[in-house]
Amino acid sequence: MANIIFYLRGTKEPKKVYLRYRPNRDFNLSINTPFVIHSENWDDTTKQWDHSQIVKGAKTIETKKQNAEILDFNKRIETFKLDISNQIDNNLNLTAPQLKEHLKDFILKHYFAHKLETKKKYTIPDKLDALIDYYIQFRSVEDKTQGKKPISANTIKKYRGLKSTLMKFNKNLIVTDINNIFRNKLVKWFNEQGYTAQTQTKYLKDIKMLCRFAETEHNISKDVLAWKIDRNPDNVTKGLYLNFDKLAILETLDLTGSLDEVRDWLLISCYTALRVSELFSLDTANIVEDPNGRKFIKVIEKKNRNTKDKGIKYTALLPKVVDIMSKRGGKFPKVISEPYYNRQLKKLCKIAGFDEVVQSAKIEATENGNRRIEGEYPFYELVTSHIGRQTSVTLFGQFMDTETMQMMTNHHDKTLLEHYNKIDIDTKQLQKAKKVYEAFKNMNITPEQLN
Structure with a gap:
């Protein structure tokens, strides 16, 4: 208070x-x-x-x-x-x-x-920086009549980042000036500044949303409302996940101290598909067991706290995870900070010998600020906390249907789920063909019988 x-x-x-x-x-x-x-x-x-x-x-x-x-x-x-x-x-x-x-x-x-003057009207600002501030304030209020929760601190941070970027592009930007010509100039500037396709996509989506919000009081260009934005552009970090061979190597490494803790957290994340924010909030007090002896743990997803289900989900504790916990008397490893975890992950993977050269991208300092730079790097240099979730979707997605994988990751959108699947296109298409073959097999019909 x-x-x-x-x-x-x-x-x-x-x-x-x-x-x-x-x-x-x-x-x-x-x-x-x-x-x-x-x-x-x-x-x-x-x-x-x-x-x-x-x-x-x-x-x-x-x-x-x-x-x-x-x-x-x-x-x-x-x-x-x-x-x-x-x-x-x-x-x-x-x-x-x-x-x-x-x-x-x-x-x-x-x-x-x-x-109060009955004729007084509070208008939505037309200057884009003021509009963003207004929108943050407007959406920070819970509206139970519409089932809308206040936006999260991370969302506010995202909009402030958008504001900062747009002010570098044009300090006097007016919402009614946003149209296809504006988009073309902005994208050109994004490219010159070294922004990735993913970042550009996020910014354009948010600009379109702000224009829709301001539409009730301002004459917004129809161009903006008709913008088509690729929801899942090519990911320059594609291919980065731990295959089963790498998981086996990690499991057998002789480690002590913090590296042992980091290794176990990484394995747990690979077998639960949890984000790192949820990973480090795991509490044994939230473990439940069904009559068949299967264990599950209640998790609160910070990212989804303001959704209808309040971010509550249950995650299966597979035998692999239970075995890891048994090392510490049924407890999870010691909680560490995310920055330290990311640094130690690189060190861990280097010790494990994951040094093959990968065509990908990593954040490096440039004259325009920190940017993702494409190039060839040793695998271990590219590893971050995201690799656990990406590994889950990539490996287990080969054996589970999409709906089940969505339950595991709690993704409401199949496109977002696919973003985490790092298998190359050729392998993905072959997997689809195999599923079709199995479907025929289950019908007691083989492709040869169709000749």
Whole structure:
């Protein structure tokens, strides 16, 4: 709960009550409240009407009325304090000036509604940087009537990244100027700056979404609304996964200390398809066992916390995972930070001898900032925490149907699931042909009988 205080301000009686919110030296917010009170009635310790003025056992109408007035004032100011605290807690991403405007608007609507101008209209900004800020604030509010949860911190970070990038391209960009010509110029600039196809796709999708959002108040070009954007462009890091031979090598490596912990976390991720954020939140207290002795663990997916199922899913603990846990008395390995995990993964794979040269891409510093640079690199240099999930989809996708794999990864979109499958196109197509062959076999018909 945000720590706010009330104080009196002014020279005339009754004085106005102001609130102050100052979480640190660089953030100082002071704003008028709807309350006024005489100085003699104000308790500067409790920041309320002096409770000692309440007459105990009041018998006269006058004293009873005064008691009721004191209690009502204190109740209203406490409710107000709670409302403002909640508004602050729900908008921690705002700067002091932005928060002040937000609170002034909230107070005006909820405590001075009779003073609102009925014709006043709050419009969606047309300047793109302001539009992004407005959208973040707008979508940070939960709307239960539409089943919409507030956007996550990662989503906010993504939109701020988009804003920063677009401001480098054009600081004065107006949403009504966005059309096919704009897209062509932007993509050309993206290419010059070394942005990957995946990054360009994400940015264009978000720009189109923002234009749709602004369409209710601005004349958006029909070009934008008709934009076609490849949802899954060629991935320059294709082919990076651990095959069964590599998994066997990892399992038999003689390791100790942190490398042993990292190896086991990697194997667990390969056999569960969990994201690293969920991997390091695994808790043995959430393990359940069915009557057949099969074990499952409840996981909360941070990425999907704001979805209808609140990010809850159960993951099967395969015998391989249970065996790994048995090394530590049924417990998971020690939790480590994601940056450290990524560094140690490279070291682990180098020790394992995974040094074959791979045509792929990795992030390197350039004159335009950090960019993915295509080239030939040793396998171990390219390994990140994503390889566990990619390995699961690539290896087990050969034996499971798409629907079952979606259950394992909790992907709602088959296209997104396919993004994690790193088998080359030729092998994928051959696998499809084999499935067709098996389908004929199950029908007791062989291709030879069709001659």
